[in-house]
Amino acid sequence: MSNNTNSPSRIVLTGLSGTGKTTVGRIIAKRLGWRFYDTDIGVVKRANKPIEAVFADDGEAAFRALEHNALWRVTREKECVIAMGGGAILSPQNRAYLVEDCLLVCLDAKVDAMWQRLESSAVKRPLVAGADSLSRIRDLQAFRHPFYNLADVIVPTDDRSPEDIADDVIRAWEESSFACAVRVPGGSHHITAGWGVLDDLGTLLKAEGLKGAAYVISDSSVYPLYGDRALQALRKAGFEADAYVIPAGEANKTLETAAKVYDWLVSRRAERRHAIVALGGGVVTDLAGFIAATFLRGVPLVHVPTSLLSMVDAAVGGKTAVDHREGKNIVGAFYQPKLVVADVSVLQSLPKRELISGWAEVIKHAFITDEELLELLETRSGDISRIDPDITTQVIRRSIALKAAVVSEDEREETGRRTILNYGHTIGHAIEAAGAFTQLLHGEAVAIGMMGAAEIGRRLDITSPELVERQRSLIESYGLPTRATGVDKERVMAAMALDKKVSDRAINWVLLEDTGKTVLNNAVPASVVQDVVDGLLQ
Numbered sequence: 001m002s003n004n005t006n007s008p009s010r011i012v013l014t015g016l017s018g019t020g021k022t023t024v025g026r027i028i029a030k031r032l033g034w035r036f037y038d039t040d041i042g043v044v045k046r047a048n049k050p051i052e053a054v055f056a057d058d059g060e061a062a063f064r065a066l067e068h069n070a071l072w073r074v075t076r077e078k079e080c081v082i083a084m085g086g087g088a089i090l091s092p093q094n095r096a097y098l099v100e101d102c103l104l105v106c107l108d109a110k111v112d113a114m115w116q117r118l119e120s121s122a123v124k125r126p127l128v129a130g131a132d133s134l135s136r137i138r139d140l141q142a143f144r145h146p147f148y149n150l151a152d153v154i155v156p157t158d159d160r161s162p163e164d165i166a167d168d169v170i171r172a173w174e175e176s177s178f179a180c181a182v183r184v185p186g187g188s189h190h191i192t193a194g195w196g197v198l199d200d201l202g203t204l205l206k207a208e209g210l211k212g213a214a215y216v217i218s219d220s221s222v223y224p225l226y227g228d229r230a231l232q233a234l235r236k237a238g239f240e241a242d243a244y245v246i247p248a249g250e251a252n253k254t255l256e257t258a259a260k261v262y263d264w265l266v267s268r269r270a271e272r273r274h275a276i277v278a279l280g281g282g283v284v285t286d287l288a289g290f291i292a293a294t295f296l297r298g299v300p301l302v303h304v305p306t307s308l309l310s311m312v313d314a315a316v317g318g319k320t321a322v323d324h325r326e327g328k329n330i331v332g333a334f335y336q337p338k339l340v341v342a343d344v345s346v347l348q349s350l351p352k353r354e355l356i357s358g359w360a361e362v363i364k365h366a367f368i369t370d371e372e373l374l375e376l377l378e379t380r381s382g383d384i385s386r387i388d389p390d391i392t393t394q395v396i397r398r399s400i401a402l403k404a405a406v407v408s409e410d411e412r413e414e415t416g417r418r419t420i421l422n423y424g425h426t427i428g429h430a431i432e433a434a435g436a437f438t439q440l441l442h443g444e445a446v447a448i449g450m451m452g453a454a455e456i457g458r459r460l461d462i463t464s465p466e467l468v469e470r471q472r473s474l475i476e477s478y479g480l481p482t483r484a485t486g487v488d489k490e491r492v493m494a495a496m497a498l499d500k501k502v503s504d505r506a507i508n509w510v511l512l513e514d515t516g517k518t519v520l521n522n523a524v525p526a527s528v529v530q531d532v533v534d535g536l537l538q
Contacts, residue, residue, distance in 0.1 A: 018114035042070030187336030202237025281307035289320030293335035308358025357443030424450030
């Protein structure tokens with residue numbers, strides 16, 4: 001049997017030692033006709049000694065490094081079942097490998113049952129070494145529980161045969177069709193990206209355990225196109241659905257607009273279990289997300305992005321915000337959605353300028369993380385720009401997965417990993433603010449900002465001239481600008497001083513050393529920045 005469906009091409013099993021991951025995994029792989037991998041076996045092969053010897057001789061840190069390498073290797077494969085070490089899920093870097101085309105399943109068991117299995121095993125694991133191992137396992141299970149809850153499916157294993165457990169896992173795999181997931185302690189969620197999936201909106205919400213009422217927030221540009229379709233899909237699945245339409249445009253992403261929506265939700269007697277559905281582009285995504293994060297101290301949020309920019313950027317990552325008169329996204333919160341549903345087919349109705357604007361974020365993702373996506377954007381630019389269903393869906397799914405992986409590593413920009421997503425945004429956001437958010441679209445400003453960052457990198461001997469020109473060529477091939485006219489330079493410089501990446505009055509610049517390799521630099525001379533900005537704003 002092989003995967004001829006839209007189901008994920010990888011099944012990854014997690015859970016404490018003693019839950020049967022290896023035994024169940026082998027059964028699943030045999031039934032599906034897939035390959036089976038065990039990261040513990042990978043560690044043993046690489047270390048050339050048993051796991052208990054790795055712990056004893058080299059320590060847990062060495063074991064975790066070997067485990068990380070083993071997981072990286074096997075998650076490059078397709079049509080495979082992977083039994084993952086019980087502690088691997090704790091690593092944000094490991095979780096980043098599990099976001100795309102992967103069903104993550106936690107095998108769960110009572111602590112006493114796990115302890116008995118481990119004690120009776122011929123292979124003694126570090127978990128049961130020494131005295132009071134039962135208490136140690138109980139404490140470990142309690143500590144890891146929030147991380148195991150990041151799984152897509154939790155399957156109980158107590159008093160069940162491996163064959164029955166495998167049945168449950170395969171059934172869950174057959175019923176799943178999501179493209180990728182964000183796996184973070186703040187709220188893991190699935191992202192479904194495909195052609196025509198808007199009509200499945202209600203069914204997808206139900207699959208995530210949502211029920212009752214759903215309040216659609218949209219704008220005056222998007223709602224006439226897709227509002228009725230979204231409401232119909234929700235009502236068909238049994239939801240009480242209603243909608244609030246805001247005026248279109250960045251100028252309406254404010255606290256004043258949010259207050260009006262709060263009033264409307266109160267008038268509808270919205271409850272904490274009811275969902276807010278953000279149907280629209282980046283403005284709606286940011287605003288509705290902020291409202292969901294703050295109304296009743298947080299209600300379920302579902303993003304239905306209808307612009308390219310919102311599909312690959314605003315709807316993924318959990319950032320919500322409204323603008324302040326002094327800058328973009330100054331008032332906001334991290335708040336993860338319950339679900340993202342991206343219907344690629346709706347891009348056909350986007351105004352040409354908005355569609356072009358969205359490619360800036362896709363191009364950014366390629367330069368900072370993925371040479372393969374970059375080459376695809378270069379070689380298939382014509383088909384992609386024309387919204388060919390297959391190749392465009394493939395590119396958007398890949399771009400979404402790249403951002404989801406970065407977010408899964410660094411949800412709240414605490415380790416520095418997520419900072420790479422700000423490439424081009426320091427100057428880009430400042431240009432937007434200087435133009436009162438009406439002169440240039442976000443993607444247009446980011447494209448110019450990317451060229452500014454590349455030029456700064458070139459002047460500091462970080463970015464090669466060839467890479468600068470490669471970026472310029474790709475940006476221009478998608479119809480995006482590399483310079484701006486009529487933007488006040490002084491206002492741009494003033495806006496940069498308010499940038500969220502400023503620390504101790506110094507901007508932490510994201511610069512490009514090579515494709516897929518960024519560096520942070522907070523010591524860029526002010527004269528270089530001023531000269532580059534002058535060159536961008538003719």
